[in-house]
Amino acid sequence: MEDYEIVLGARKEGRFTAVDYICEFVPDFVEFHGDRLYGDDSAVIGGIGYLKDVPVTVIGIEKGKNTQERIQHHFGSAHPEGYRKALRLMKQAEKFHRPVLCIVDTSGAFCGIEAEERGQGRAIADNLYEMSDLKTPILSMIVGEGGSGGALALCHSDAIWMMEDAYFSVVSPESCANILWKDIQKANVAAQSLALTAPKLYKLGLIDKICKPGDLKSLKEEIYQQIQYLKGQRIEKLLDDRYMRFRKVGY
Amino acid sequence: MGLKTFFLHANNELESGGQMLRPRKVCCKECQRQIPVSKIRKNNFVCPECGYYFTMRARRRILMLTDKRSFIELDRDLESINILDFPDYDEKLSAAREKSREKEGVICGTARIGGKETAIFSMDANFMMGSMGAVVGEKITRLFEYATEKKLSVVGVTVSGGARMQEGMISLMQMSKVSAAIKRHSNLGNLYIVLLTNPTTGGVDASLAMQGDITLAEPNARVGFAGPRVIEKSLNQTLPKDFQKASRVLECGFIDAIVPRKQQKEYIEKLLVLHDV
Incomplete structure (x- = not known):
């Protein structure tokens, strides 16, 4: 399959969205709202619940399933409040020694005047900065679209997992083609060149595991094992490993 | 020069x-x-x-901000390679090297500012619009690690269009890498002053530009995450005149002070003295 087809597939309606994963992994999920600073962003869902016998904090970027839901969730593009809600819940997770699971599916951070003026850049920067030092395990999963900085803001983790049919890219192939060649028709060339598919990213050492889509039950078991493993690490080692995980990127 | x-x-x-x-x-x-x-x-x-x-070249900026003949460059030989074999990237790199007469889009080193030993980095707009690829990220990370080890303050001058597309996710993850190094530098009580110049956008805005203890900007500099044309297109409306301009970003609460070029050295000197223990 062409890489661009994977991008298009990752955007299709009818895929599992963050809610599906949350319902499967954490059936007793309790949702929490608000960033305590400005508002509540419906593009980001956050809360706590049991992953089997382990209490976890789960944060997901939700796109919605139909047009009405998609509008309600801002098409899965988070405002600064969304990233700040995520960070607030992660800090809470740190306090109560709960592991954090991030489920990422976004075409990118919300693009608009208000988002800019409320500090979209600062919100993402804060997440990267604080997550690098969050004293509890973090596991991130790209389940559909991994759009640029808006997705990265929930991926400063101990491990980044990715669905086989998801993509994770520095820029959308369309924007890339438009910027470099002034031609959106060349999006497929851009997609091919950007190394945005799970196998390519795995080969580059940027993600840690490729997951088979569809079978949520075995995925849940794998996540449980991973979280147990991370929980078993001393915090100093966990943070050093997290530092090195990103430190080695590109060198 | x-x-x-x-x-x-x-x-x-x-x-x-x-x-x-x-x-x-x-x-x-x-x-x-x-x-x-x-x-x-x-x-x-x-x-x-x-x-x-x-627009000032990175090196000239360093000369302007530091004491005469005090700058010692670090990691000057790191150069980008076309790791993804991205179309036209090799040509773009050689054109950028020629245009900027630098090997990469950031210059790092140590210098004295008002007599005080400081780590400094300065990005260069003439090198692919100051975009952050693996080498830019690596150089800045190394500088923060060096400054952490030597307990130095860091003064950084940003100008950037964001992450460098031609290096794909490797460039995006430089944001994470640099952020972690800045956090470690900060955790040990070290000072990071960042000076935002025109333009500071995209992935650089969403990482190292917004992680300073003190955030300064040049008058009229554009500071923001998403490009104005992208926003205009997606909203289908024209943007306010001062949108993403330093003065507006200050009003919104994301900049400590706007400092004219002439006063920048003196201003930063004063801040460094205030943090001297």
């Missing part, structure tokens, strides 16, 4: 004539007046007539 390149860039009309001329005057992009280059240079690359800020 560097001034020749500066002339040539400020005068694209002259270059397009086929022959490289070395003009004594430069046309200001804002007021369109012909200004003698010597005057602009003396005025820290600010138009003496209308106050327009010409």
Whole structure:
């Protein structure tokens, strides 16, 4: 399959969205709202619940399933409040020694005047900065679209997992083609060149595991094992490993 | 040093004539007046007539901000490679090297500022619009690690269009890498002052530009995450005139102070002294 087809597939309606994963992994999920600073962003869902016998904090970027839901969730593009809600819940997770699971599916951070003026850049920067030092395990999963900085803001983790049919890219192939060649028709060339598919990213050492889509039950078991493993690490080692995980990127 | 390149860039009309001329005057992009280059240079690359800020090369910026002959460059030989085999990237890199006369889009090192030993980095707009690829991220990360080890303050000057697309996710993850290094530097009580210059956008805005203890900006600098044209297109409306301008970003609460070029060295010196223990 062409890489661009994977991008298009990752955007299709009818895929599992963050809610599906949350319902499967954490059936007793309790949702929490608000960033305590400005508002509540419906593009980001956050809360706590049991992953089997382990209490976890789960944060997901939700796109919605139909047009009405998609509008309600801002098409899965988070405002600064969304990233700040995520960070607030992660800090809470740190306090109560709960592991954090991030489920990422976004075409990118919300693009608009208000988002800019409320500090979209600062919100993402804060997440990267604080997550690098969050004293509890973090596991991130790209389940559909991994759009640029808006997705990265929930991926400063101990491990980044990715669905086989998801993509994770520095820029959308369309924007890339438009910027470099002034031609959106060349999006497929851009997609091919950007190394945005799970196998390519795995080969580059940027993600840690490729997951088979569809079978949520075995995925849940794998996540449980991973979280147990991370929980078993001393915090100093966990943070050093997290530092090195990103430190080695590109060198 | 560097001034020749500066002339040539400020005068694209002259270059397009086929022959490289070395003009004594430069046309200001804002007021369109012909200004003698010597005057602009003396005025820290600010138009003496209308106050327009010409883009400064990274090295010249370091000279302006640091004590004479105190700058020692670090990691100057790191160069990018076309790791993804991205179309036209090799050509773009050689063009950028020629245009900027630098090996990469950021210059790092140590220098004294008001007599105080400091780590400093300065990004270069002439190198692929200051975009952050693996080498830019690596150099800045190494600088913060060095500063952490030596307990030095870091002064950083940003100018960037964001992550460098041609390096794909490797460049995006430089945001994470740099952020973690800045956090470690901060955790040990070290100071990071960042000076945002025109433009500071995209992935650089969403990481190292917004992680300083003290955030300064140049007058009129564009500071923001998403590009204005992208927002305009997606909203289908024209943007307010001061949108993403330093003055507005300050009003919104994301900048501590806007400091004119002439005062920047003195201003930063004062901040460094205030943090001296």
